[in-house]
Amino acid sequence: MNEIKLDKKVNFDNIKDKVRVFAPATVANMICGFDILGFAVNEPGDEVKMYRVAEPGVRIRSIAGDDGRLPLDADRNTVSACVKMLLSDLGVADTIGVEIELIKHMPIGSGLGSSSASTVAGLYAINALLGAPLTKEELMPYCVEGERLACGHGHADNVAPALMGGVTLIRGQEALDIVKLPVPGELYAGIVFPQVDVPTRDARQLIKDKVLLKDAVVQWGNIAGLIAGLFQNDYDLIGRSMQDVLIEPTRAILIPEFYEMKRIALECGALSFGISGSGPSVVAISRGADIARVATAKIKEHLSSKEIDSYQYVSAVNVEGPRLLDFDA
Template identity: 80%
Template sequence: MESLEKKQYELDFTKIRESVRVFAPATVANMICGFDILGFAVDYPGDEVAMYRVEEPGVRIRTIVGDDGKLPLDADRNTVSACVKMLLAHLGIQDELGIEIELTKHMPIGSGLGSSSASTVAGLFAVNSLLGNPLSKEELMPFCVEGERLACGHGHADNVAPALMGGITLVRGYQPLDVIKLPVPDELYAGIVFPQVDVPTRDARQLIKEKVLLKDAVTQWGNIAGLIAGLYERDYALISRSMHDVLIEPTRAILIPEFYEMKRIALAAGALSFGISGSGPSVVAIARGKEVAEQAASFIQQHLTQCEIESLKYVSSVNVDGPKLLD
């Protein structure tokens, strides 16, 4: 965020809106083989933020709906309000502007679908829109990353980048932050199933090995490169044989009941690939076409029901737009 601090912004207070309402999408981080560097946005679920300009200076949260009381109303502890305060301080108007926030969660917390990032992106996109869009999406990105740092202790961009930019994104590097949008094949769909079991992000990260075998690293590099080539070429066969994870999945799968049976079901249904969404427990069947994605997700959900595990299902194409104004 150092480069942002050097830039001067001229705000036209006559362009500040009285209120905005924004939807920001859920995301599938890692895209199976690209741990912490790849991700894509989906059409649904996601989170919604309504933001209001008020006379009393400061940032406050009016209400949070859909979180079962899990999220803090304290403006310094909630990632949405904390990041809004950060951005206002960056613009030098934290003592001039009053903002109140209503957050509606349309997605489960701890699902592995970027719940915190969707909220943060919605909040930052909303305040930027309220102010007349003084910052570009690229300039908003570091504030989104800070929201992830507040939420889970690790400032990664594999969720916030696709949530903010839309489509499929590659985080090339963090110093400086360098995010690249990748092509989205028209027929690429995701069949997502969220088994309602608890897999905290921090616990999932602690399982990951700090050192890996060189042969495994080479395999993973090849898969990531193959996947990116497949996206550019719209080559679904190449995408399919590249989306395999030999580094992270073997350890994280331990935390997800019935993971390998779900994988077998998805691939038998015709999915291109199958893996963990983010840190889990949500799983994703990547497919060519909506019908295959729907079938794979439905069969997985039926299996989980037989195992007495409740689940939620989402089927979506890749959301290429990212956050959007609802008003």
């Protein structure tokens, strides 16, 4: 775990009785930036309701929307496990009691950062319940640890944008170094989640340990071009740069109709098209919402003709990250 020494004290006068938090889905890798780039979207996302209770400890009251796939055991669920870790590091694990309701609004195994959204929502919620003693930067290592618990690999390309909002660059993994990048105002994502199963671990195992230097040079140029395009508000440069010559050729094999979906998106005017995270979700990056809507609609129509069900989401980049919601008791 990337350690942050917590010297914060919880002010018990600031503790709330209950909070409700939404945390967004994310598009990891941003096509060309494997494990180092990602951005948040407005929908879908996950929700956590958290209640302060008299008995110390962390418990899960209920989980909705997961089809019974997630553990209710507080030591095995990433949301509650990370909350427990944070309370312990703050020195209040023996005095604070919380109960959690997790509401999954996004599909598990979608390539949209499902576990990240839940973990971020839970950590943002406990921080808010305690009166916000920690900054987002101080919460980040706990979010990364949640990813480690969820999938065995503590990377930040989903949790960083989910927590910080916007587009994020993970410059350093060991000594966690996260940089927020500019977000052009007309940048939209048209996301399609085909109803096929691509487990994250399986997708990672397909990735080669070694790459050709000439391919690495192309990828470095694309990443640099994408970041320059974000700073310059240059949509053409963004589109030219969001090309993946390292990971996509292998992972696309696991996603039915990938190249036909890509052809459709680009013909509709998308700047670029690629895999969200480890898939199977795919994303059409567009200038404006209209192109994203048309592209996702046509891709859905094509998948339906192949008897593949799918979900679609169209969203601008979410620059806020998690947010507190009104509590509907």
